[in-house]
Amino acid sequence: MKKFAALLLAMLLVLTMTVGSAMAEVTVGIVNNPPSESGYREANVKDFEAVFSAENGYAAKTYYSLKNDEQLAAAQQFITDGVDYLLISAAETTGWDAVLTSAQENGIPVFLFDRMIACDESLYEAAVVSDMANQGKLAVEWLIAQNLEAYNIIHIQGAMGSDAQIGRTGALDEQVANNENWKLVVQQTATWDEAEAKKITESVINSKEAFNIIYAENDGMAKGAVAALDEAGISHGVGKDVIVMGFDCNRWALRELLSGNWNYDGQCSPFQAQVISDLIQKLEAGEALNLESKKIISEEKGFDATTITQADIDTYGLGE
Amino acid sequence: MAKQAKKNWSKHSQLLVPLLSIALIILFNAFRDPSFFSIEVTTNNAGSTVLTGNLISILNGASELAILAMGMTLVTAACGGQDISVGALAAIAGSVFVKVLRAGEITPLAIALGFVACCAVAMAFGAFNGTLVSVFKIQPMIATLVLFTCGRSVAYWINGGATPTVESPLINAIGSFIPGVPVPTPIIIVIITAIVLSLVFKFTTLGLYTQAVGINQRAARLNGINTTGIKLLSFMILGACCAIAGVIAVSRLSLINHETLLLDIEMDAILAVAIGGNALGGGKFKVAGSVLGAYAIQALTITLYAMKVPSTDVKAYKAIVIILIVVIGSPVVKAKLNQLWKKLTAGKAGKEAAA
Structure with missing residues (x-):
């Protein structure tokens, strides 16, 4: 009887092991910034939660912090825990060499997302990032295609020195420098603050200088500028006096486009x-990645109010 | 007769510094660009006739600051310290307001409910600050550092989402214009708040008691004033002010960004109190001075924007002007000026006597 029980137990053990290995999960350690950072980050975190889920065969461990040192400690902990893959969106671009080397020594492949890290390319498998300069280029190309006689632009910038600000400012600055009929009526930073954007726009309206374009480097600041236009009775939008441009594709912003x-x-x-x-x-699956470049640029586009559809809003809109 | 005049003079001299600074900014603008002051009547996109212009921008833009400065004056007078969590608390209040409005359809009742709710929450947080200060005798700046640090995270937790929006003509009526009224609503809200506060001072002993606690807490207690209660009350009134400011700020844009809503306003509010000639160590106070201080700060900001000073540099220019205002208003300079004045008048009197 005892022998039989032992046999049964052993068989059970073997059975669970085979079942267990059949459902072998891939463990990933994800180091990211907290969702409260921005609408962008909120969508980013949700995206990773959805893809690296148990249903898709992943066991994900996540750690969120805005601080580089905390992120470094978390990444080191993930390596010690023996995760299969390490996914990182770093708070700062520097200071990661030691951790990435340690991951390599332990045979853990590293993927970077959203933000690059200043280190040797051999330390990670691939980096999936946005090209901010391309976002600026797309916007300026769209603006050129509007074929206006004069471009008098209120340019409201994001926090100076941030990736998004540098990229989205670059293309516009270049275009203005090379074209006579392009003029920046004002170029000010509102550091992503909606209320500040409204004040800047108000000051231009009060000065009575002519302008026909608002180029705001995110949706919130565009909304602030539009609030100032509304109060002063200046029409804006498709076929109106002032062209309004924003970035980030929040759902509420895309709805403004649609209307x-x-x-x-x-x-x-x-x-x-x-x-x-x-x-x-x-x-x-044991294949090699054979990437042309380790830097994989996310495909991004710009939306035009005259062509946007509700389906676009549902697919590409962030937040609610 | 002269004595009488002098008495009146010293009674109002506190308002001299803020009035002088506003006059200076106005004078500067008058020389720089006389059209700066032009007020225009236009039709806004909602179809009603409204006033626009730099003066309106100044009065309108300073609304949140003016209201916060009123509450800050009371806290400063009673506790001899400042609350640095007003921006964070306004974000929490705004977040509660948005939360209530997003729960259902936006009706006047929902807005009233939202305002009551955010007022209650902000006053509760104010009471928390006040308890730390009055019961546990913690330095106000340290006590309010707690909420300053965590307030915006709390505001985020209340709503989730990064920038929740609330769209409704009713919200626009609070944040910009009531249809048919040409004056921006925030200006009207400031006036109402000021009237309510001055009625409270007129018909209750709050002002007197606050002053007494600020000047000499021991003496006030021995005279039967509940010093703990007065301090607590001052923080709760400031909490209510934060709620009003938060609601205005949210309504202006029909959206709340927890990270940037009224960012850094605590420093401007404290500055407004200082420019208003109130002693930052507590005691005697004049709310009107702080409100004028708030308008002086806003006038300066708008002037710098009109001059297209890069907004990253605005703070530096502001600092220079502030140093000037504060130094002119300092007791040392005031005493020196008084001496000089006495010498001049004495010399004159002597000459007259000799003649």
């Missing part, structure tokens, strides 16, 4: 999880 109150919104895609998941599946 014709704004003209353009540039996308900044927070959806990097699927690309990384595909790469991981390749590695799991």
Whole structure:
């Protein structure tokens, strides 16, 4: 009887082991910034939660912090825990060499997303990032295509020195420098603050200088500028006096496009999880990645108020 | 007769500094660009006739600051310290307001409910600050550092989402214009708040008691004033002010950004109190001075924007002007000026006597 019980137990053990190995989960350690950072980050975190879920065969461990040192400690902990893959959106671009080297020594492939890290390319498998300069280029190309006689622009910038600000300012600055009929009526930073954007626009309206374009480097600041236009009775949107441009593609901003109150919104895609998941599946299957470049640029586009559809809002809109 | 005049003079001299600074900014603008002051009547996009212009921008833009400065004056007078969590608390209040409005359809009743709710929450947080200060005798700046640090995270938790929006013509009526009224609503809200506060001072002993506690807490207690209660009350009134400011700020844009709503306003509010000639160590106070101080700060900001000073540099220019205002208003300079004045008048009197 005892022998039989032992046998049964042993068989059970073997059975669970085989079942267990059949459902072998891929463990990933995700180091990211907290969702409260921005609408972008909120969508980014949700995207990773959805893709690296138990249903898709992943066991994800996540850690959120805005501080580099806390992120470094968390990444080191993930390596010690023995995760299969390490996914990182770093708070700062520097200081990661030691941790990434340690991951390499332990045979843990690293993927970067959203933000680059200043380190040797050999330390990570791939980096899936946005090209901010391209976002600016797309917006300026759209603006050129509007074929206006004069471009008198209120340029409201994001926090100076941030990736998004540098990228979105660059293309516009270049275009203004090279064209006579392009003029910046004002170029001010509102540091992503909606109320500050409203004040800047108000000051231009009060000065009675002519302008016909608002180029705001995110949706919130565009909304602030539009509030100032509304109070002064200046029409804006499709076929109106002032063209309104924003970035980030929040759902509420895209709805403004759909109803014709704004003209353009540039996308900044927070959806990097699927690309990384595909790469991981390749590695799991034993294939080599053979990437042309380790830097994979997310496909991004700009939306025009005259062509946007409700389906676009549902697919590409962030938040609610 | 002369004595009488002098008495009146010293009674109002506190308002001299803020009035002088506003006059200076106005004078500067008058030389720089006389059209700066032009007020225009236009039709806004909602179809009603409204006033616009730099003067309106100044009065309108300073609304939140003016209301916060009123509450800050009371806290300063009673506790001899400042609350640095007003911006964070306004964000919490605004977040509660948005939360209530997003729960259902936006009706006047929902707005009233939202305002009552955010007022209650803000006053509760004010009571928390006040308890730390009055019961546990913690330095106000340290006590309010707690909420300053965590307030915006709390505001985020209340709503989730990064920038929740609330769209409704009723919200626009609070944040910009009531249809048919040409004056921006925030200006009207400031006036109402000021009237309510001055009625409270007129018909209750709050002002007197606050002053007494601020000047000499021991003496006030020995005279039967509940010093703990007065301090607590001052923080709760400031809490209510934060709620009003938060609601205005949210309504202006029909959206709340927890990270940037009224960012850094605590420093401007404290500054308004200082420019208003109130002693930052507590005691005697004049709310009107702080309100004038708030308008002086806003006038300065708008002037700098009109001059297209890069907004990253605005703070530096502001600092220079502030140093000037504060130094002119300092007791040392005031005493020196008084001496000089006496010498001049004495010399004159001597000459007259000799003649």
